[in-house]
Amino acid sequence: MAEFRISSDDEQVDLRRMATALAESQGWAREDVGVWDNRRGEVIVTIDDSLLRRSAPDPRTRPLHTPRDVHRACEAIHTEDASLRGVDFASLRDEAARLFSAGWTTEDVLHALGHRPDGEAWPQGADRRGTEWMLHRLRAWRTPDGDIRPSRSQEGAQLRVIGKAGLPMDIGLPEDAESAQGPVASPAVARSAADDARRLIRQNARTTSDTLAHRDRTSATIRRPE
DSSP states (O other): OEEEOOOOTTTSSOHHHHHHHHHHHTTTGGGEEEEOTTTOOOOOEEEEEHHHOOOOOOOGSOOOOOOHHHHHHHHHHHHHHGGGOOHHHHHOOOOOHHHHHHHHHHHHHHHHHHHHHTOOOOOOOOOOOOOEEEEEHTTTOOTTTOBBOOOOHHHHHHHHHHHHTTTTTTTTTTTTTOOOOOOOOOOHHHHHHHHHHHHHHHHSSSSSSHHHHHHHHHHHHHHOOO
């Protein structure tokens, strides 16, 4: 267990609020951090050692953005999936690049090549190979309008946010579907869910909200000549 203390000579400074802001700036959930006062007017913050040990993220479970990373991911997918033997690499790269641009990961693409969107496994066999079979499996993960469906990891992240917020798990289903009543979230749980949602957006978006705010402020002060 690690801890640090915050003190100030200014009595108007809200030390507990400052401690909470510092913890949230590190991406720690509020319930994982202890904040309490001592008799000397200090605020003590305790953090579990596991929060301080940041392991290197698995590149297979992270979104890809650069052409080089996409090319390497496609090479790994082409090698690992036996059904892709004989598949034109350029076709695989072009199709997978569209999925990566939508925030998919390497593991998501491998899952889509092995499973339908409903979770059922794709049939296998000697006749289930080639470029057309690869395109058929990946295009099944598109909507009738051609939009890319959420990947397995994206759906999992969305369900975790919904579950933490206490929203019903059938949110978004048709009205005639069976409804499932979920628990009402406490304010602390709702705040934690909102933090998870913001981190998820920043992780999968190339343009952050801070960048958008800066662009809006800049555009408001630019005066172009008539």
